[in-house]
Amino acid sequence: MIIDIHTHLGRVTREDIPVTAEELIENMDKWEIEKAVVLPLDATPEGSTFWFTTEQVLEVYRRYPDRIIPFCKLDPRQIDNSMKTDFSWILQEYKDKGCRGVGEITANLYIDDPMGMNLFAQCGEANMPVLFHLVDRIGAQYGLVDNIYLPRLERILRELPETTFIGHAMSFWAEISTDVTEETRGGYPKGLIKSPGRLQELLRKYDNLYGDLSAGSGFNAITRDPEYGYKFLEEFQDKLLFGTDFCHHNQEVPIVDYTKSVLNDGKISRTTYEKITHINAEKLLKMK
Ligand SMILES: [Zn+2]
Numbered sequence: 001m002i003i004d005i006h007t008h009l010g011r012v013t014r015e016d017i018p019v020t021a022e023e024l025i026e027n028m029d030k031w032e033i034e035k036a037v038v039l040p041l042d043a044t045p046e047g048s049t050f051w052f053t054t055e056q057v058l059e060v061y062r063r064y065p066d067r068i069i070p071f072c073k074l075d076p077r078q079i080d081n082s083m084k085t086d087f088s089w090i091l092q093e094y095k096d097k098g099c100r101g102v103g104e105i106t107a108n109l110y111i112d113d114p115m116g117m118n119l120f121a122q123c124g125e126a127n128m129p130v131l132f133h134l135v136d137r138i139g140a141q142y143g144l145v146d147n148i149y150l151p152r153l154e155r156i157l158r159e160l161p162e163t164t165f166i167g168h169a170m171s172f173w174a175e176i177s178t179d180v181t182e183e184t185r186g187g188y189p190k191g192l193i194k195s196p197g198r199l200q201e202l203l204r205k206y207d208n209l210y211g212d213l214s215a216g217s218g219f220n221a222i223t224r225d226p227e228y229g230y231k232f233l234e235e236f237q238d239k240l241l242f243g244t245d246f247c248h249h250n251q252e253v254p255i256v257d258y259t260k261s262v263l264n265d266g267k268i269s270r271t272t273y274e275k276i277t278h279i280n281a282e283k284l285l286k287m288k
Pocket residue numbers: 006008039104245
């Protein structure tokens with residue numbers, strides 16, 4: 001049983017052939033993924049050309065209720081462009097329709113922007129985890145922003161203990177090593193991890209932080225130093241979630257083979273494998 005915490009449908013770029021629900025399900029069958037979270041891509045114009053809305057995700061969920069786990073997408077600025085916007089009613093509406101989380105949040109705002117904190121606090125009250133894309137600067141294509149060493153992320157983890165956050169993308173995963181720099185934190189830094197970074201510190205310190213292993217960023221973080229990667233998966237077995245970020249027609253997702261081979265080669269325990277591939281997600285998304 002595998003749950004994928006991060007997929008998308010539709011068309012992302014000009015060149016893309018849209019990913020249909022059927023293609024996703026076909027790939028899930030091939031990759032032995034039983035259920036996949038589908039994250040809408042809408043409500044935030046930065047970096048997006050074509051939208052796949054929460055309502056479209058819910059339509060797909062109604063067609064494949066046993067395979068799809070819908071999330072809803074909200075932007076901290078939508079509805080009122082205010083730090084006091086009431087999101088509770090729309091969170092409840094989406095929850096009633098089956099949504100189990102919010103994201104992915106791609107607004108190019110500081111992660112502790114008052115409008116964001118207002119939305120995230122209400123996600124916590126609604127008991128819906130928040131999946132966010134983290135980048136290194138305002139003016140990046142899309143994604144919430146933090147400074148090097150993640151002081152703003154720490155602030156929201158501390159000030160919003162009722163909200164669960166699922167971290168994703170380059171500037172989240174680059175912090176796996178203390179040698180992260182302003183130059184490398186927006187990308188996919190390579191090399192051995194000689195000393196664990198702020199990411200591990202925050203994962204240890206805050207119960208409300210999880211890591212989404214999907215995409216080049218998550219995969220790079222756990223494979224740049226293979227031996228350290230196995231240790232990391234073991235140590236944070238309760239805080240990590242398997243994911244692909246499948247979003248393009250015919251996309252390769254190396255994490256599928258990686259996950260199976262680290263189990264089969266005895267690099268990680270069966271317990272760790274089960275937690276990362278589905279038990280943590282089931283708990284977080286309240287599926288059991
Ligand atoms: Zn994504």
